[in-house]
Amino acid sequence: MSPTSDEKAKAHSSTQNKEDLEGEHNEWKFRVPYKVHENDKNFKALYEGSCHCGRVQYQLSREKPLDAKFCHCSTCQTLHGAPFQWAAIFHKEDINFTHGHHDLGWYDPGEKTTKHKLPCKVSCSYCRSPIMDEGRNMILLFPSLIKFKDKKEKHNFDPTCHMFYGKRLYDFPDGLPKWSGLSGDSDLIEDSPPEAIKKRKREVEEKEKEDEEGKSEKK
Numbered sequence: 001m002s003p004t005s006d007e008k009a010k011a012h013s014s015t016q017n018k019e020d021l022e023g024e025h026n027e028w029k030f031r032v033p034y035k036v037h038e039n040d041k042n043f044k045a046l047y048e049g050s051c052h053c054g055r056v057q058y059q060l061s062r063e064k065p066l067d068a069k070f071c072h073c074s075t076c077q078t079l080h081g082a083p084f085q086w087a088a089i090f091h092k093e094d095i096n097f098t099h100g101h102h103d104l105g106w107y108d109p110g111e112k113t114t115k116h117k118l119p120c121k122v123s124c125s126y127c128r129s130p131i132m133d134e135g136r137n138m139i140l141l142f143p144s145l146i147k148f149k150d151k152k153e154k155h156n157f158d159p160t161c162h163m164f165y166g167k168r169l170y171d172f173p174d175g176l177p178k179w180s181g182l183s184g185d186s187d188l189i190e191d192s193p194p195e196a197i198k199k200r201k202r203e204v205e206e207k208e209k210e211d212e213e214g215k216s217e218k219k
């Protein structure tokens, strides 16, 4: 979707360098989540976050993420230089970059290129702090960048599960559901809650039954 002439005029009035806005390779700047909501009175800023150097700053308008998870996959371990990643899922409309949103760097872990190809990793192009993973429909923000006012605020971002726990570098005996791979699409292992394991077992059995029935119908 190309930016409208109105959107372009607005962007041109707030930037010095016109070349930064023209052309197909700059169209992302007019799309969520990068579109600036600064003139949007309806954007309610509940949280603020920033990268290490402070060039990239953003606000969030949703009190509780749609979900929050710890990911222990090897890509997260390498790209974050940490044993696991803490990610909170938001809609692209929930974020408003107030500074440095045009100074972001991309990395596509699939093709190992620095192109803005979804899903991709988004970082500050100056200090290299990881900012978020941008998916096709959602963003996965890293809450460590948010300045929480109190414990209650941070509590909203508590993880609901661990995923790729099979790849973990350390154990987290916290009683949360632990997926061996992708959440909702692998086995629940270790100290996952027994009722969650039972539920998962039922789902897998039902799925197997459906697949069986599907097969016999086709015959």
Ligand SMILES: [Zn+2]
Pocket: 051, 052, 053, 054, 055, 056, 124, 125, 126, 127, 128, 129
């Ligand atoms: Zn930075």
Ligand SMILES: [Zn+2]
Pocket: 071, 072, 073, 074, 075, 076, 077, 085, 164
């Ligand atoms: Zn991961």
